[in-house]
Every structure is written in structure tokens, then in C-alpha cells.
Amino acid sequence: xxxxxxxxxxxLTRIEDAPDAAALEALRIEFLGKQGSISGLMKTLGKxxxxxxxxxxxxxxxxxxxxxxxxxxxxxxxxxxxxEARLATEGLDLTLPAPAMPSGSVHPVSQxxxxxxxxxxxxxxxxxxxxxxxxxxxxxxxxNMAETHPARAMHDTFYFPDHDSDGxxxxxxxxxxxxxxxxxVDVVAKNSGGAPIRIIAPGxxxxxxxxxxxxxMFHQVEGLVIDRDIHLGHLKWTLxxxxxxFFERDDIALRLRPSYFPFTEPSVEVDVGWQDVKGRRVLxxxxxxxxxxxxxxxxxxxxxxxxxxxxxxDADEWQGFAFGVGVDRxxxxxxxxxxxxxxxxxxxxxLDHYGFSPFxxxxxxxxxxxxx
Numbered sequence: 001x002x003x004x005x006x007x008x009x010x011x012l013t014r015i016e017d018a019p020d021a022a023a024l025e026a027l028r029i030e031f032l033g034k035q036g037s038i039s040g041l042m043k044t045l046g047k048x049x050x051x052x053x054x055x056x057x058x059x060x061x062x063x064x065x066x067x068x069x070x071x072x073x074x075x076x077x078x079x080x081x082x083x084e085a086r087l088a089t090e091g092l093d094l095t096l097p098a099p100a101m102p103s104g105s106v107h108p109v110s111q112x113x114x115x116x117x118x119x120x121x122x123x124x125x126x127x128x129x130x131x132x133x134x135x136x137x138x139x140x141x142x143x144n145m146a147e148t149h150p151a152r153a154m155h156d157t158f159y160f161p162d163h164d165s166d167g168x169x170x171x172x173x174x175x176x177x178x179x180x181x182x183x184x185v186d187v188v189a190k191n192s193g194g195a196p197i198r199i200i201a202p203g204x205x206x207x208x209x210x211x212x213x214x215x216x217m218f219h220q221v222e223g224l225v226i227d228r229d230i231h232l233g234h235l236k237w238t239l240x241x242x243x244x245x246f247f248e249r250d251d252i253a254l255r256l257r258p259s260y261f262p263f264t265e266p267s268v269e270v271d272v273g274w275q276d277v278k279g280r281r282v283l284x285x286x287x288x289x290x291x292x293x294x295x296x297x298x299x300x301x302x303x304x305x306x307x308x309x310x311x312x313x314d315a316d317e318w319q320g321f322a323f324g325v326g327v328d329r330x331x332x333x334x335x336x337x338x339x340x341x342x343x344x345x346x347x348x349x350x351l352d353h354y355g356f357s358p359f360x361x362x363x364x365x366x367x368x369x370x371x372x
Contacts, residue, residue: 007037008063021078022072038064064144064265070183084236105355109343110217111316113202114248115362116122116221116246116327119245120200123238125223129200130179133160136168142310143263158206158216172206177263179203180224180322184311187226197226197320202327213370215340220326226303226313226320232256235300241295247334249284255294264301266323280336297326297333 010159011031018024031038042061045053080121104342117127130138150156151174158172179201187195199210202221210216236256242253255274261267271294273287287294299322305315337343343348 004041004059004063007041008066011038011063012070013312015074018074018078021075021082024074024078028071032064032071038067045334071366093252103353104358106358106360107343107351108337108356109327111356111362112327112331113219113221116200116202116330118362119242120223122245123198123241123316125198125200128179128183128201129203130173130176130182130201132173132204133170134173134178135164135170136166137164138181139171139173139175142181142307143177144304144306144310145262149262156208156306158208174207175324176204176220176222177200177322177324179357180222181307181311183224184226184308184313187313188330197224199224210341215328215344217344218340220324221327222322222324224320224322225310226305226318227354228318230302230319230321232266232302232321234322235268235302238321239300239323243272243283246330248282251284253284253286255287259299259301261297261299261301264303267299267301267303269296270298270300270323271295283333297329298323300324301350 004250011027015024015027018027030036033039038060042064045057045060048056081279089202097365120127140149147152155173160170160172162170164170167273180199183197183201185197187197200221200223203219205220206216206217207214207218223238225238236254240252240254245252255273257271257273259267259269271287272283273285273289273292274281274295275285275292277322281295285292285296300321303320303322308315308318328343331337331343337354
């Protein structure tokens with residue numbers, strides 16, 4: 001009993017007098033380490049008789065607890081003293097520039113999406129969205145795409161094992177056109193027969209394709225206008241106005257060529273005039289002018305009567321036009337990228353070069369593509 005009291009007094013005194021953290025750690029090892037004096041006494045409990053263990057056990061546990069508590073308390077005191085000393089001697093020079101901090105950037109696709117929304121909002125369009133996992137009716141049938149259409153083939157489309165209510169396999173949407181169908185159906189349901197529609201449908205789409213200008217997942221924006229007495233002149237004006245605002249050039253020239261799409265009739269491919277400027281393809285100018293050319297940019301046309309009827313609209317009363325263009329391609333043409341695959345590699349250096357500041361919010365007054 002006297003030896004334990006003496007050991008306790010000696011341990012607590014030395015712990016209390018420990019001058020620094022290193023000395024305190026040495027005392028912890030001396031008393032509570034595997035070979036420490038208190039740890040050694042704890043090991044003797046197993047050799048004692050039950051009667052002696054009943055007496056000595058609480059005393060030794062109390063000794064160990066008191067030493068551990070004293071070490072923890074002294075450690076806190078030493079750490080507080082060290083912090084106070086650092087605060088008293090160290091200073092911060094507020095005249096020095098702040099260290100560079102890593103910052104994120106807005107992906108060009110996200111930036112172009114915002115630019116498109118800003119431009120079309122000024123033209124009276126709203127943004128519509130829909131599911132990326134679609135059923136056969138919305139993705140194909142309601143868009144007048146026959147059972148034999150190539151887009152329904154396995155090599156061109158990503159299918160799921162799940163089936164819709166008609167027994168067709170579900171799929172990742174191949175375009176944002178199903179959003180147009182859903183919007184028309186919703187308008188018919190809410191307005192008993194239809195009403196004017198002006199929407200754009202931006203979003204991710206999926207096709208089994210991959211090279212320098214195609215990826216299995218890419219972004220598309222489609223536009224739809226449904227109203228009375230709509231004609232191709234309205235479509236051409238809308239596209240000219242949109243492209244002039246997007247590329248921030250007044251000399252954008254369009255050429256409309258007859259084409260075929262199952263969901264529009266008549267259908268037109270839209271070409272844009274361009275010229276080579278220091279090895280970069282820049283849109284602008286008449287494609288027939290010397291040194292210029294025409295580039296196919298997007299597809300469009302008047303909404304097919306069958307599509308209107310599938311959506312529940314009276315094709316004799318309502319007409320409309322639709323168009324679609326790749327968002328990634330618009331970004332490549334405007335900001336000078338040459339490989340679509342780099343958009344999705346996640347290379348921080350690429351994003352540092354082509355990314356936008358979160359403060360580069362596109363506005364028509366400041367320029368939708370203005371960068372800080």
C-alpha cells in the first residue's frame with residue numbers, strides 16, 4: 001500500500017512537471033507502456049490469489065487511471081501553451097498576395113446550354129425536359145419512325161432488357177424528340193385540343209457510335225413551334241436569329257437543302273457559310289463567295305401531319321416546325337475544339353483551357369459567349 005502511494009505520488013509529480021510534449025511522451029512510456037512500471041504491476045494481478053486480487057485490483061486500476069488522466073491533462077496544457085507561444089511570435093503579412101487556390105470551371109457544354117436557353121428565352125421559347133430512358137412509342141412510333149428504321153437496330157441504339165406496356169424493349173433515348181411528343185400531348189390534355197407551343201429540349205442522348213466527332217453519349221437541343229399558319233419562312237428566320245446571336249456575327253448565311261426525316265415534311269438540311277481563318281473553320285459569310293464553303297449544321301423541317309396526329313393535335317388547324325442540332329458540335333465550332341472525345345475525358349488541363357468561370361453568365365446584353 002505504501003509502495004503504491006509512493007509510486008502514484010512520484011508519477012503524478014513528474015507528469016505535472018513535464019516541460020514539453022517529448023518529455024511527457026517519455027513518461028507515458030515509462031509508466032503506461034508495455035514495459036512500464038504501472039503496466040508491470042497490472043500483469044502481476046494474474047498471479048495473485050482471488051483474495052489478494054480483490055484487494056489489489058481496484059488500487060492498481062485507480063493508479064493506472066490517475067496516471068492516464070494526468071497525462072491527458074498535462075498534454076492539453078502543453079498544447080495550449082504552444083499555441084499561445086506561436087500566436088505571440090508569428091504574424092501574417094496582409095500586404096502579401098493571397099496564395100493561389102484551385103478553382104473549378106464550367107464545362108463548355110454546360111455553358112453552351114445556358115447560352116441557348118438565354119437566346120431562345122428572348123425569342124419566347126421555354127425549356128422542356130424529359131426522361132433519358134424512353135419507351136418505343138415516344139422515341140420511335142410517335143415520331144413516324146417505322147419498325148424497319150435503322151435507328152431501331154441494336155448496333156445503333158442502347159436497349160434495356162425491360163419492356164414497356166406494349167412489349168417493346170426500353171432504351172436510352174436516341175434524340176430529344178420524345179420531349180416534343182410529351183410536350184404536345186401535355187398541351188392537348190391541358191387545353192382540350194391544343195394551343196401554341198414554343199419549346200427547346202436540350203439534354204443528353206445516346207447512340208452506339210464513337211470517333212473524333214461522335215461519342216456514345218452526347219448533347220442535343222431540339223426546338224419545336226406549334227401554332228396556326230406556321231411555314232418555312234418562320235423556321236428560317238428563327239434559325240438565322242438564333243445562329244447570329246449564338247456566334248455573335250451578323251453575316252451568318254444559311255442555305256436550306258431538301259432532305260428527309262420521318263418526323264418532318266417537308267424536311268431541310270441547314271448549311272452555314274464558313275471560311276478558313278488561320279487553320280480554324282469560322283462560321284460567317286456566303287458559302288458561295290471565294291474562299292468560303294458550306295457546312296451542314298443541323299436538320300429541320302415542318303412537323304409531319306402524322307406526328308401531330310399521334311400527339312392528338314388537329315393537323316388541319318395546327319402546323320409547326322422543328323429543328324435539332326448537337327450542343328457539343330456548337331461548342332466545338334464556337335470555341336475551337338477539334339476532338340469531341342476530349343469533352344468527356346475529364347482532363348483538368350483541357351477544362352482549365354476551355355472551361356468558363358462560374359461568373360461568365362451568358363446574357364444578350366453582354367454577349368452570350370463573353371469570357372472574363
